[in-house]
Amino acid sequence: MDELLNILKTNARTSIDDIAKMIRTTPADVAARIAAYEKEGTIRGYRTLINEDHLAEDLVTAVIEVRVQPEREGGFDRIARRISGFPEVVNMYLMSGKYDLLLFVAGRNLREVASFVSERLATLDGVLSTGTHFMLKTYKADGVLMDGEKSDERLQVSP
Amino acid sequence: MNGTSRVAERVKALPFSGIRKFFDIVASRKDVISLGVGEPDFDTPWTVREAAVFSLERGATHYTSNRGDPALRQAICRYVARQFGAQYDWEKEVLVTVGVSEAIDVALRTVLNPGDEVLYHEPCFVSYRPSILLAGGVPVCVETRREDQFRLTRAMLEKAVTPKTRVLMLNFPCNPTGAVLGQKDVADIADFCIRHDLLLLTDEIYAELTYDAKHVSFVSIPGMPERTIFLHGMSKAWAMTGFRIGYACAPAEISENMMKLHQYAIMSAPTTGQKAAAEALERGDEAVAAMVAEYNRRRNYLIASFADMGVSCHTPAGAFYAFPYIGDLGLSSEDFAMRLLEQKSVAAVPGDAFGQSGAGFLRCAYATGMDNIREAMKRMAEFVAEIRAEKKN
Numbered sequence: 253m254d255e256l257l258n259i260l261k262t263n264a265r266t267s268i269d270d271i272a273k274m275i276r277t278t279p280a281d282v283a284a285r286i287a288a289y290e291k292e293g294t295i296r297g298y299r300t301l302i303n304e305d306h307l308a309e310d311l312v313t314a315v316i317e318v319r320v321q322p323e324r325e326g327g328f329d330r331i332a333r334r335i336s337g338f339p340e341v342v343n344m345y346l347m348s349g350k351y352d353l354l355l356f357v358a359g360r361n362l363r364e365v366a367s368f369v370s371e372r373l374a375t376l377d378g379v380l381s382t383g384t385h386f387m388l389k390t391y392k393a394d395g396v397l398m399d400g401e402k403s404d405e406r407l408q409v410s411p
Numbered sequence: 412m413n414g415t416s417r418v419a420e421r422v423k424a425l426p427f428s429g430i431r432k433f434f435d436i437v438a439s440r441k442d443v444i445s446l447g448v449g450e451p452d453f454d455t456p457w458t459v460r461e462a463a464v465f466s467l468e469r470g471a472t473h474y475t476s477n478r479g480d481p482a483l484r485q486a487i488c489r490y491v492a493r494q495f496g497a498q499y500d501w502e503k504e505v506l507v508t509v510g511v512s513e514a515i516d517v518a519l520r521t522v523l524n525p526g527d528e529v530l531y532h533e534p535c536f537v538s539y540r541p542s543i544l545l546a547g548g549v550p551v552c553v554e555t556r557r558e559d560q561f562r563l564t565r566a567m568l569e570k571a572v573t574p575k576t577r578v579l580m581l582n583f584p585c586n587p588t589g590a591v592l593g594q595k596d597v598a599d600i601a602d603f604c605i606r607h608d609l610l611l612l613t614d615e616i617y618a619e620l621t622y623d624a625k626h627v628s629f630v631s632i633p634g635m636p637e638r639t640i641f642l643h644g645m646s647k648a649w650a651m652t653g654f655r656i657g658y659a660c661a662p663a664e665i666s667e668n669m670m671k672l673h674q675y676a677i678m679s680a681p682t683t684g685q686k687a688a689a690e691a692l693e694r695g696d697e698a699v700a701a702m703v704a705e706y707n708r709r710r711n712y713l714i715a716s717f718a719d720m721g722v723s724c725h726t727p728a729g730a731f732y733a734f735p736y737i738g739d740l741g742l743s744s745e746d747f748a749m750r751l752l753e754q755k756s757v758a759a760v761p762g763d764a765f766g767q768s769g770a771g772f773l774r775c776a777y778a779t780g781m782d783n784i785r786e787a788m789k790r791m792a793e794f795v796a797e798i799r800a801e802k803k804n
Contacts, residue, residue, distance in 0.1 A: 259708065263781075270785065273715035274708040409434040409447035409758060411537045411586075 256285055257294070264298040303398045305390055313342070313358050314365045317351040317383040318373070328352060331378045340368045351383070362386070425544065428537045429764030433748065437758045444787045445758040446775040449586065451650035451731070453705075455687070456698035459649065462690035463683050471682055477674040479507025479658070480685045486692040487658050494618070497630035497641070503663040506670055507680045507688075511616050511644045511657035512538060513673070518612055518640045518659060519546035519578070521669045527577040529612075532563050533766030534734075536586050536614070540766075543580070551576070554768040557736060560725045561590035565599040572603075578610045579603075584617035584626065587765045587774040588734045589710075589727020594627050601632040611639040616657070617730040619648035619699050622707045626729070630660070637662055640669075645684075647730075648699050649691045654684035706731050709777040709784055716788035720795050731778045734762065738771025740795065741802045748773060754797075755790040 272279045289295040320331050336344045343356040359365035390398045484501040508514040525547040531539050533552045543550040553571050555561040583592045604611050618626045630636045644657030713733045717724040724735035737747050744761035751757050762772030
């Protein structure tokens with residue numbers, strides 16, 4: 253991967269001037285390359301990684317295993333598109349194994365998630381069964397550890 | 412006692428490390444951004460730490476064989492073969508030590524007779540000269556220069572070699588200068604060793620940390636392994652300083668005799684560290700590559716920042732040190748470092764802590780996070796501007 257993308261992937265807030273110094277080029281070149289990546293859709297956006305356990309509002313995330321009836325022509329895709337359209341569904345994958353679709357569903361509270369499952373999801377034509385697991389604590393997300401303060405144990409000067 | 416010291420003369424005569432003195436001053440201050448740390452800021456890769464924990468759970472808490480755990484010695488041979496292109500016999504030619512520091516001491520004491528001259532280059536790691544002296548050798552220093560990017564050349568060595576020279580001692584990539592040797596430099600110096608029938612002691616602890624070209628090891632040159640003691644270890648590239656594991660690869664006769672000294676002084680290197688090292692050598696490449704990529708970004712940032720503030724700095728191609736020249740600002744290295752610390756709370760090590768030829772330079776380690784580096788460079792730029800303004804008035 254381009255070193256420019258590596259840097260942004262680790263910290264999207266790295267300034268254009270800093271990136272230019274880090275990859276030995278000019279700020280104008282960095283800006284142009286970022287613009288090109290944005291235009292061609294390689295860079296899809298910039299987001300902040302938040303440890304939601306630290307927030308005052310209670311967000312609830314559930315992982316839901318869904319078994320569905322595949323269709324003769326469309327396979328899983330048509331039902332998958334239908335389910336993934338709901339804004340409550342944050343991530344969704346087609347899986348091998350005992351169930352077919354794995355959903356990450358977010359809601360403001362337990363009741364909201366429960367009602368999404370029982371009223372919207374389970375009642376869809378083609379959904380055979382659902383299994384809902386609520387997340388209790390986030391230890392690591394997107395490769396980043398969420399708990400613990402990092403302290404520098406090193407001596408301040410060493411040979 | 413009547414005022415007579417009980418300390419041996421040869422030990423009393425040894426100077427304290429210049430770094431030690433500076434460390435005491437820095438340690439007494441709070442909220443310092445330190446570019447003075449000669450060890451990685453990264454934690455040891457998790458897979459390596461996990462292997463260490465597993466070895467403890469399994470009860471691997473005893474001595475290993477004096478030379479080191481056979482599994483580790485075999486892993487070392489495989490690693491040295493694939494990285495540096497030299498074949499070693501794990502049973503007769505490999506010794507696992509307590510860091511490269513022990514290996515240097517043991518190697519010198521094994522090969523030197525009283526009065527033997529050892530050629531080494533300055534600025535260099537603080538222990539080289541004392542280690543030569545303690546082993547009864549005569550240190551003969553060759554000064555590397557900024558205009559050569561602190562490379563060592565055959566011409567410099569030819570001027571310093573005498574009939575008494577027995578060992579050439581090298582450290583490339585170099586602490587504190589970040590200098591590396593290219594393929595031609597290595598071939599020339601190897602030829603110099605063969606021509607003068609010298610033993611080469613090469614400390615290649617920073618071998619993985621090169622940024623512009625792959626490291627060229629002396630043991631990759633035909634004819635060299637049989638006259639070389641090759642030193643390497645886990646501390647720098649794998650961020651394993653606290654595990655204290657180094658190793659020496661050398662011809663069987665030398666290795667066997669080094670083992671005697673190691674056996675009587677140390678017994679065996681720490682077992683937990685050895686288990687961790689084996690894991691690192693077998694499955695650590697990706698973690699090393701990720702750290703190297705990050706060091707490279709920081710290095711580039713530092714070099715660009717020094718250029719912005721008008722401070723001359725050669726491009727360090729290896730290790731994790733920049734060695735800018737501040738001698739034209741009207742302050743000695745020590746005064747510059749002390750005032751930078753007092754006025755801006757940034758610590759960097761005065762260059763002459765690494766030998767007189769380091770006077771006028773400052774060692775800035777980039778083994779610290781980008782946020783610290785950015786802030787340190789901002790403060791140093793302010794400081795340099797203030798010094799220049801003072802000088803004008």
